[in-house]
Amino acid sequence: AQSVAQPEDQVNVAEGNPLTVKCTYSVSGNPYLFWYVQYPNRGLQFLLKYITGDNLVKGSYGFEAEFNKSQTSFHLKKPSALVSDSALYFCAVRDSYSGNTPLVFGKGTRLSVIA
């Protein structure tokens, strides 16, 4: 069965500093990996995904993520954090081994960017 782990419940970073939100996964086959962001009282918004190809994926709002197969990780990064990036971030995975697997989410990491 597929699973996702986000080891940090909370990440604090100063505005202008780089940020990293960590994600590791477990699947039987090859992973399809996703990052979503949730602002208060809103639904989840898609940020970026890795399906195949280049390990560095660029997404919305200046975010990027790096797929590392040997470490089974897909960490979310941004070179310079903004206060407006403060939100709840979710990593998600689907297993390409079976086309009928659902999208499974991690517990989420709350990012606080301090001015």
Add this chain to the structure above:
Amino acid sequence: DARVTQTPRHKVTEMGQEVTMRCQPILGHNTVFWYRQTMMQGLELLAYFRNRAPLDDSGMPKDRFSAEMPDATLATLKIQPSEPRDSAVYFCASGLERLQGSTEAFFGQGTRLTVV
């Protein structure tokens, strides 16, 4: 601007009452997910449909929950009878699957359910 529409946005009901939550997926999408979000459990998958057929509802308490897609433009999630522990935010998401599993899901705004 295509988006997933969920109704109602908020629902307060008494224990034992039936609750129906509705979702209109993005036109043309062929997959629908129902998730429940709580502080303790995070995002839990309740049901997953493709082309209106249920593929996975293993996360759904079968004795009181049911999910259906009467047609391609409507998905419903029902709770009967409702209990206080069902209080949560329920999200619907839809996607268009070409290469199986590779599509992202687009989320609605959610239905915040409170059972008193």
